Structure formats: C-alpha cells, structure tokens
Amino acid sequence: LIGHCSRFNAQVEDLHYDDRDVILFCGPHGSISPSMVWQKHWAPTWNFAVAVISVTVEFEPDSTLVAIDKLVEHMEADQVVPWTLADVGNRLEPLMSRIIGFRAIVSSIDARFKLGQEESALSVSEIISNLRDPSLKSWMKQFNSERLDGATVSEKEGTG
Numbered sequence: 001l002i003g004h005c006s007r008f009n010a011q012v013e014d015l016h017y018d019d020r021d022v023i024l025f026c027g028p029h030g031s032i033s034p035s036m037v038w039q040k041h042w043a044p045t046w047n048f049a050v051a052v053i054s055v056t057v058e059f060e061p062d063s064t065l066v067a068i069d070k071l072v073e074h075m076e077a078d079q080v081v082p083w084t085l086a087d088v089g090n091r092l093e094p095l096m097s098r099i100i101g102f103r104a105i106v107s108s109i110d111a112r113f114k115l116g117q118e119e120s121a122l123s124v125s126e127i128i129s130n131l132r133d134p135s136l137k138s139w140m141k142q143f144n145s146e147r148l149d150g151a152t153v154s155e156k157e158g159t160g
Contacts, residue, residue, distance in 0.1 A: 001055065001104040004067045012100060015057045023104060025051040028135035032116075036130040037123045049139055051111040055104035064101035115143040124148065 027049030034042040076082035116124040131137040
C-alpha cells in the first residue's frame, strides 16, 4: 500500500521508532432493527464490513509526489474535467514540504464481514428491503446473492 501523511503527524515520529502498524478499512455498517424481520424475539444486531491490515511502514520521501499523483488521478477519475497536481501551481512545493510518502508492506489481513450470512434467506431479504443505507444494502445483497433467490414463505412457516 502506498500513501502519504503529514510530516507533523505524531504517528510519523512513532513509526520511526517502531515501523509496525495497523491500517483499518471500514466498509458500510449499521444497526439492524428487529422491526425489519417477521420473526418474534429477534434481537437488534450490527452488520459491518471491516479489514484490519497489519503492516510495516517504510517512509519514502522521494516517492511522495508519485503517491500524491496516483491518489489525485484515482480520486478525480470520474470528474468531467479532472483536477491535476499542475492545477495547484506554485503552491505545490510548499504543500509537498509538509507531507511524506510511505509504503506499507502487508504482513497480515483480518477481514470480517457480518452482513446477514448467519440469518435465514427470508430474514436477509426482509432486512435488505427495509434498509435505508444503500451501501450496506448493496453489500448485503452481494454477500447473500446465491441464497436470496430461494427466500420463500415456507421458511417463515418453518418448512423450508
């Protein structure tokens, strides 16, 4: 993983002493209310997608501009007229002096997804129908796609 951070961030100094760190990626998450399903005695729960990545960080001052350029290119890709680093003009050098690029070498990934896969297909279908968060709804559909087509009333009646 490549990135950048402020040279004045306390983590930069800490990482010079101990280069091991953890990067957390949070996907969609939210409360799932019992009112979303037909089952009696159902309890509220929290659905989520998260990845905890253990890394060793190497600071690469000479690669800072490359890291920033890749980030800008990615983030501006869907714009009609993408902004580029050249657009910042003579402010680029002062801004660049305040940040430092890094490379994070991944040593382990612990990804966890609680997106309804432990619920019945009917309950998942009901939850998805009642969710307001489009991102969480999309992830739940994706993680349960193979079994959603089979959600039937027979499950509700205890025969499926």
